Amino acid sequence: MSAALLLDVAAGGLLLGGLYALIAVGLNLQYGLMRVLNVAHGEFLMIGGYVTYLLHVHAGVDPLVSLVASGPVVFAAGVGVHAVLYRRLLRQERTREELEANSLLISFGLLFILQNGALLLWSADLRGYQYLDQPLRVLGTVFPANRVVAFAMAAIVTAWLLLFLRRTLAGAAVRALMQDPVGARLMGINVARVHALCFGLGVGLAAVSGSLLSMLFELTPFVGLPYTITALVVIILGGLGSVGGSLVGGLILGVVESLGVHFTAPDLRMVISYAVLALVLILRPYGLFNPAAHRPGQSVQA
Amino acid sequence: MGTQIGRRRFLQVAAGSAAALGLPRGTRAQSPVRIGFTLSATGPYAVGAGITQRPNYDLWVEQVNAKGGLAVAGQGRRPIQLVEHDDRSEIETAVRLYEKMVTDDKVDLLLPPWGTAMNFAVGPVASKHGYPLIAPTAASLKLAELGLPSFYGMLAQPDAMMGALAGFLKDVKRAQGLNKVAVIHVSDLFGLEQQGALMPLLKEAGFEIVEAKAYPLGVKDLTDVLKGIKAKGAEVLVGLTYPPDTILATTQAKAVDFNPRVFYTSVGTAFPFFRDRFKESAEGVLGMGAWNPKVPYPGAKAYFDAHVAKHKKEPDRWASAFAYAALQILEETVGKVGLDRPKIKAHLDATRFSTVVGPVKFTKGWNQATPGMVGQWQKGEFEVIWPPERATAKAVVPKPAWG
Numbered sequence: 001m002s003a004a005l006l007l008d009v010a011a012g013g014l015l016l017g018g019l020y021a022l023i024a025v026g027l028n029l030q031y032g033l034m035r036v037l038n039v040a041h042g043e044f045l046m047i048g049g050y051v052t053y054l055l056h057v058h059a060g061v062d063p064l065v066s067l068v069a070s071g072p073v074v075f076a077a078g079v080g081v082h083a084v085l086y087r088r089l090l091r092q093e094r095t096r097e098e099l100e101a102n103s104l105l106i107s108f109g110l111l112f113i114l115q116n117g118a119l120l121l122w123s124a125d126l127r128g129y130q131y132l133d134q135p136l137r138v139l140g141t142v143f144p145a146n147r148v149v150a151f152a153m154a155a156i157v158t159a160w161l162l163l164f165l166r167r168t169l170a171g172a173a174v175r176a177l178m179q180d181p182v183g184a185r186l187m188g189i190n191v192a193r194v195h196a197l198c199f200g201l202g203v204g205l206a207a208v209s210g211s212l213l214s215m216l217f218e219l220t221p222f223v224g225l226p227y228t229i230t231a232l233v234v235i236i237l238g239g240l241g242s243v244g245g246s247l248v249g250g251l252i253l254g255v256v257e258s259l260g261v262h263f264t265a266p267d268l269r270m271v272i273s274y275a276v277l278a279l280v281l282i283l284r285p286y287g288l289f290n291p292a293a294h295r296p297g298q299s300v301q302a
Numbered sequence: 303m304g305t306q307i308g309r310r311r312f313l314q315v316a317a318g319s320a321a322a323l324g325l326p327r328g329t330r331a332q333s334p335v336r337i338g339f340t341l342s343a344t345g346p347y348a349v350g351a352g353i354t355q356r357p358n359y360d361l362w363v364e365q366v367n368a369k370g371g372l373a374v375a376g377q378g379r380r381p382i383q384l385v386e387h388d389d390r391s392e393i394e395t396a397v398r399l400y401e402k403m404v405t406d407d408k409v410d411l412l413l414p415p416w417g418t419a420m421n422f423a424v425g426p427v428a429s430k431h432g433y434p435l436i437a438p439t440a441a442s443l444k445l446a447e448l449g450l451p452s453f454y455g456m457l458a459q460p461d462a463m464m465g466a467l468a469g470f471l472k473d474v475k476r477a478q479g480l481n482k483v484a485v486i487h488v489s490d491l492f493g494l495e496q497q498g499a500l501m502p503l504l505k506e507a508g509f510e511i512v513e514a515k516a517y518p519l520g521v522k523d524l525t526d527v528l529k530g531i532k533a534k535g536a537e538v539l540v541g542l543t544y545p546p547d548t549i550l551a552t553t554q555a556k557a558v559d560f561n562p563r564v565f566y567t568s569v570g571t572a573f574p575f576f577r578d579r580f581k582e583s584a585e586g587v588l589g590m591g592a593w594n595p596k597v598p599y600p601g602a603k604a605y606f607d608a609h610v611a612k613h614k615k616e617p618d619r620w621a622s623a624f625a626y627a628a629l630q631i632l633e634e635t636v637g638k639v640g641l642d643r644p645k646i647k648a649h650l651d652a653t654r655f656s657t658v659v660g661p662v663k664f665t666k667g668w669n670q671a672t673p674g675m676v677g678q679w680q681k682g683e684f685e686v687i688w689p690p691e692r693a694t695a696k697a698v699v700p701k702p703a704w705g
Binding site: 013 | 343348351352353515516518520521523524525526529530546554557580583
C-alpha cells in the first residue's frame with residue numbers, strides 16, 4: 001500500500017463527500033429549521049437528475065447549464081408543495097413530536113407519489129449519458145473529470161448559499177429562526193414565508209445535486225432514498241441546523257467511507273458510515289457543530 | 303381443507319370426463335386461458351424485469367391473440383387473459399401473490415417473476431401446487447439442489463457459465479500470457495454463486511488472483527476498488543455484476559483510466575442500453591451469456607424484428623430471447639397436451655424443443671442443451687465469442703482503449 005494510492009483514495013472520497021454535503025445542506029435547511037423531516041428529499045434529487053438527463057439527451061443542453069433549469073424549477077415546485085402540504089401543519093400549534101410524526105407521514109406519501117409518478121413518466125429503465133468521463137491527471141494521480149467538475153459546482157453552489165445566508169435579509173431571517181424561533185418571531189419575521197423559502201431551497205439544492213449526480217451515475221426512479229439516508233447521517237453527524245456542520249460532515253463521511261472501503265470491502269460501506277455516526281453520537285451527542293447544543297431539550301416552536 | 307381439495311378434484315374429474323365424452327362445451331371453449339405472474343414494476347429489480355421479461359410477455363400475448371388465441375389441445379384456440387401484479391421487488395410480496403393467484407384467482411398457468419432470488423422464493427409455491435414454471439432469469443445451483451418437481455430453468459447455471467468464462471480465459475492465457483485477474487462480485491445469491499463457481503476454476507488454471515472483493519446490491523461507488531485493482535496491475539477484470547453495477551463498474555473503470563486487456567461484466571452487459579450508453583467505449587467489453595439475431599436458429603431474426611416493431615427497442619442480447627423461448631415452449635406444450643398440469647410436466651420433461659435460442663432440453667428441470675457462453679460487444683453487436691462451436695465472431699483481445 002503506497003502513500004500515493006492512499007492519498008488518491010482519500011481525495012476521491014473528498015470529491016464524493018462534496019456532493020454528500022450539498023445534499024445534506026438541503027435536508028438540514030428543512031429539518032434543522034422546521035423539524036420537518038422530508039424523507040422525500042432524495043426524490044427531488046431524482047427529479048433534478050431526470051430534468052438534466054432529458055434536457056441533455058433530447059435538447060442537447062449541457063448538463064452544467066441545465067442546473068439553471070433544474071434548481072429553480074424544483075425550488076418553485078418545493079414552494080408549491082410547502083403551501084399545499086405543510087403550511088397548515090406548521091401553522092397549527094403542536095408539540096414537536098406531533099409535528100415530526102405528521103410531517104414524516106406527509107413526506108412518506110410524497111415519496112411514493114413522486115417515485116411512482118416518475119415510474120409512469122419515465123419507466124424503470126436505467127438512464128444515463130456520457131459526460132466528461134475521461135480521466136483527468138492531477139499531480140500524478142487520476143480523477144474522473146466529471147467528478148472533479150461536479151465537486152467544483154457543488155462548492156460553487158454551497159458558497160452561493162453561504163453568501164445568501166450571511167449577506168441577505170432573507171438569509172438573516174433564516175439564520176434568526178434557526179437560532180431562536182421565538183425571538184425571531186417577536187422581531188416580526190414572517191415565519192410561514194421563511195419556511196416556504198427554506199423548503200424550496202432545500203429541495204432545489206437536492207435537485208441541483210441530482211443534476212450533478214446524473215453526470216456520474218445512472219438514474220432510475222428509485223435512486224433517491226439511499227441519498228436521503230446518507231444526508232440524514234450527515235446532518236446528524238454535523239449537527240441539526242448547522243449548515244457548516246453539514247459541509248464538514250459530508251466531507252468527513254466521504255473520506256472515511258472511501259478509506260474504509262479501500263481497506264475492507266464495499267460491502268461494509270453502510271456499516272462504516274453508521275459506525276462513524278455512532279462514534280460521533282457517543283462523543284458529541286448533538287453532533288459536531290450543533291448551534292443548539294447548549295440548549296438541550298429546547299422545544300421548537302414553528 | 304381435505305374435503306375441499308377432494309371436491310375440487312371431483313369437479314376436475316367430472317369436467318374431464320365430460321370433455322372425454324365429447325359433450326358440447328358451448329361458450330366455455332371460447333373462455334380465456336388465464337395466465338398469472340408478478341413482475342417487479344417498482345424497486346431494484348424493476349430495471350431487469352422491464353427489459354428482459356415484460357416486453358416478451360407482452361409481445362407473445364399479442365402474437366398469440368392475433369392468431370386467435372392460444373391453441374389448447376382438444377379445445378381449439380382460446381384467448382389469453384393475463385392476471386398480473388407488481389411484486390414491488392419484495393420477495394415476500396411475490397410469494398403471497400403467487401399463492402393468491404393459485405388458490406384465489408385459480409389461474410390456468412403461471413409465468414415466472416424476474417431474477418434468481420425471486421424464482422428461488424416462488425418456485426416452491428408453484429411446485430407445491432403442481433404448476434410448471436419455466437424461468438428465463440434464474441441462475442443458481444442452490445435452486446437446482448431444491449429439486450423442485452415442476453420448476454424449469456432456461457439459462458446455463460453458474461458452473462457452466464463460469465466454466466465457459468474460465469475456458470475463454472485459459473485460451474487467452476495460452477495465446478497472450480495474461481495472468482493477473484481481479485474479481486468483484488455483488489453479494490447476493492447470484493454473485494455469491496457465480497464467484498463460488500469461478501474461483502476454483504481460476505486457481506486450477508494457474509491464474510494469479512490479485513484482488514477478490516464483494517460489494518452490496520445497490521452499490522453507489524466502485525472507484526476506490528477499481529483504483530486499487532489498477533494499482534495491483536490486473537490484466538483481467540471479472541465483474542459478477544447486476545445491471546446498475548455493470549454500468550457503474552464500466553463508467554468508473556473508464557473514468558479512472560483502468561483499461562485491462564480483458565474486461566468482463568455480467569447481467570446488463572448484453573442490454574442494448576449498454577451499447578447506447580457507452581458508444582465506442584463499449585467496444586471489446588465482454589459479458590455473461592450471449593444471443594444475437596445472427597444465431598442460426600429458426601425464428602430468431604423474426605423474434606428480434608417483432609420485438610423492435612412492437613416496443614421500438616431491441617431485446618437484450620441474452621435472457622430476453624430465453625424469456626421468449628420459454629413462452630414458445632409453453633405454447634407448444636399446451637398445443638400438444640392441453641392445460642392438464644401433470645401432462646404439461648411430462649411433456650416438458652420428455653421433449654427436445656426448438657426455440658429462438660436453439661434446442662432446449664430439460665434434464666431434472668434444467669436446460670442442458672444451452673452451454674455457458676461469453677459475449678463481446680463488437681461494432682454495435684453483442685457477438686457470441688465462446689464456446690467456439692457457438693461463436694458468431696472471433697474474440698477481440700486485448701480490448702481496445704476506452705473510446
